[in-house]
Amino acid sequence: MTPDEADHLKSKAHWVWRETLAIHRRAPETRIASSLSPIEIFVALYYGGVLRFDPQEPLADARDRFIISKGHGSICMYPILADLGFFDREELMRVCMRGGILGGIPDPIIPGYETVNGSLGHGLGVAAGTALALARKNAGDQQAFVLTGDGELHEGACWEAIMFASHHKLDRLNLVVDDNRTSMLAHTKDVVSLGALDQRLESFGWDVVIVDGHDVEATTAALAAMKARREGRPKALIAKTIKGRGVPGLENEALAHILAPKPELLDALMETRP
Amino acid sequence: MTQKPRAMRDALLERIWMAMAHDERIFVVTADFGSPVLDRIRADFPERFVNVGIAEQNLINVSAGLSLEGYTVFAYAIAPFITMRCFEQLRVSLGLLSTVRPLNVNLIGVGAGYSYVVSGPTHQCYEDITLMRSLPNFQVLSSADHVTAAAFLDRCLQESGPKYLRLDAQPLPVVYTPETGAPDLARGFHVHRRGGPVALVATGYMLHSALRVADALARDGQPLGVIDMFDLCRFDRAALLHELSGLSGVVTMEEAFRSRGGMDALFFDMIAREDLPLKILNVGVEGGYRFELGSREELHEAVGIGVEGVTASVQRFLAKVSGHNAALADGFAE
Known part of the structure; x- marks a missing residue:
């Protein structure tokens, strides 16, 4: 990646961060903290050349399938999809409003979303089924990506899919964990510890890499390398992130998920430059 | 001639097996539940068969993923488990999703009512009609003999959408004979x-x-x-x-x-x-x-x-x- 490309990704990430705050400012019902941790992951996937997609034909067969399982934590996808032309930018002005398509939790009526999200623990299994189908029908080189949170991995169905994926050598399956280490009521280590998640996934037969999920350059490189590896194992990228990143009072706060920053704080933050 | 009673699941699976020979879109997924005919499907179409193990939640999510990619999926398990163990997967990954994306997932639940006679309440199933009818875009089909169970295949192949096929675990006397004619699916x-x-x-x-x-x-x-x-x-x-x-x-x-x-x-x-x-x-x-x-x-x-x-x-x-x-x-x- 050239320095210019890296700067472009960084400025996109900052723009998405500001737009996400702006959406929350207009629609305080949205969950802000969990939408601030995966921003660089989405920017890397969509602007870093990792995912293949077509905004004009969101369900084109040649696309990579990207299932965003942690639905409410993906409000930051709205500006990205609008920017890429999946839908009209005007939609960003009516998030959570009657007549709009962008809700507090994204639904698959939004161009660019594949499945029903938000009820946690379903995306990984559906992505495993998708990856199995791509393998069995001898599709081209399309792959399946799925984003989960770390708290979501408390759902047992995830582990059914994790076992299934390695047994079937689903090397078209790419799991990205937004490891912000915080669920709704507390830090996950204090709820039910996931321990050394990388070792756990490796022991289940997965190919696992850890990255600083706020280093957009490193995240892009790790995602591209993960996509390129087709070695008979499902792949996971654990992105170490911070819930509520960049917002004082939310960062590293155990209850960040349910906190809403004051409007004046949001206004001040939106003025900041990278 | 009136047919001899046989297991509903085998009558239906046999038709699925025959259809798989000329329809490459058909995929069969089981949650570690078998039958003699299922063995034939596994042997003859290994690329379109998968056993997810004792994991009904994953059975449904994997089926949803396969169906999103265009497969007509038959998901096969014991009735109380395929309806209740994974009810939220049915609701979210099939019910909700199929209102937006075309999905053809057909649940074959074996063991309606008391048909697992000696296994007790865990394996018996007295709630499925209520639960499955509560999901607005599911179809619920319930057969009294194997002729009816086999006839359900036509609906599964002709119409997309999630369906629950409620089969008895025991062979039951045949009620659809040359005299009665075949069960008319359009009438129901x-x-x-x-x-x-x-x-x-x-x-x-x-x-x-x-x-x-x-x-x-x-x-x-x-x-x-x-x-x-x-x-x-x-x-x-x-x-x-x-x-x-x-x-x-x-x-x-x-x-x-x-x-x-x-x-x-x-x-x-x-x-x-x-x-x-x-x-x-x-x-x-x-x-x-x-x-x-x-x-x-x-x-x-x-x-x-x-x-x-x-x-x-x-x-x-x-x-x-x-x-x-x-x-x-x-x-x-x-």
């Missing part, structure tokens, strides 16, 4: 007998009980209608209303908890909505969960759905209905 029900002021409306195994009750009362000179409801969602409503017109009463019969939203609720709803002048008697499981042992017939008698008990209650119902008719004929108000 079949009138096996006409006559008398009351019709017994049954689904699954209970159709056979209904026929026995009708036989017993016919010997007493009291004829009854008998209707098999094998489509519990999409039956031809106008045709059914036509069949019910002129009757004074209807008896619903199901291996499901009584008054908990099963087929009885369906008929209450129809009677209320259409303002039908029908009295209704519901035959369903009473007394909640039990851990009793016995034959299926003995268990049925214990929970109020056995042939003997039902015959007696239908007799009382007939007296009530005819009293009602007599009162109306005499010009007295109710």
Whole structure:
């Protein structure tokens, strides 16, 4: 990646961060903290050349399938999809409003979303089924990506899919964990510890890499390398992130998920430059 | 010639196996549940078969993923597990998602009602009609014999969308013969007998009980209608209303908890909505969960759905209905 490309990704990430705050400012019902941790992951996937997609034909067969399982934590996808032309930018002005398509939790009526999200623990299994189908029908080189949170991995169905994926050598399956280490009521280590998640996934037969999920350059490189590896194992990228990143009072706060920053704080933050 | 009774699942799976030979879109997924015909599918079409293990939640999510990619999926497991262990997967990954994306996932649940006789309440299934009918875009199909179960394949291949096929675990006597003709899926029900002021409306195994009750009362000179409801969602409503017109009463019969939203609720709803002048008697499981042992017939008698008990209650119902008719004929108000 050239320095210019890296700067472009960084400025996109900052723009998405500001737009996400702006959406929350207009629609305080949205969950802000969990939408601030995966921003660089989405920017890397969509602007870093990792995912293949077509905004004009969101369900084109040649696309990579990207299932965003942690639905409410993906409000930051709205500006990205609008920017890429999946839908009209005007939609960003009516998030959570009657007549709009962008809700507090994204639904698959939004161009660019594949499945029903938000009820946690379903995306990984559906992505495993998708990856199995791509393998069995001898599709081209399309792959399946799925984003989960770390708290979501408390759902047992995830582990059914994790076992299934390695047994079937689903090397078209790419799991990205937004490891912000915080669920709704507390830090996950204090709820039910996931321990050394990388070792756990490796022991289940997965190919696992850890990255600083706020280093957009490193995240892009790790995602591209993960996509390129087709070695008979499902792949996971654990992105170490911070819930509520960049917002004082939310960062590293155990209850960040349910906190809403004051409007004046949001206004001040939106003025900041990278 | 009337066919010999055979397992519903094998009759259906055999048709699936035959269809797989020329339709490459068909995929079969099981949650570690087998059958002799399933072995053939596994052997002949290994690329379109997968066993997810004892993992019904994953069974449904994987099926959703396969179907999103264009496969017509048959997901196969024991009835209580494929309906209840993974109910939220059914709701989210099939029910909700299929309103936006085309999905053709067909759940084959084996073990309706008390058909796993000695296994007890974990493996018996008295809630599935209620639960599966509560999901608005699911179809619910419930067979009384293997001929009907096999006929369900046509619906599965012709129509997309999530469906629940509720099969008995035991081979049941064949009710669809050259004389009756094949079950008419477009109609969704079949009138096996006409006559008398009351019709017994049954689904699954209970159709056979209904026929026995009708036989017993016919010997007493009291004829009854008998209707098999094998489509519990999409039956031809106008045709059914036509069949019910002129009757004074209807008896619903199901291996499901009584008054908990099963087929009885369906008929209450129809009677209320259409303002039908029908009295209704519901035959369903009473007394909640039990851990009793016995034959299926003995268990049925214990929970109020056995042939003997039902015959007696239908007799009382007939007296009530005819009293009602007599009162109306005499010009007295109710």
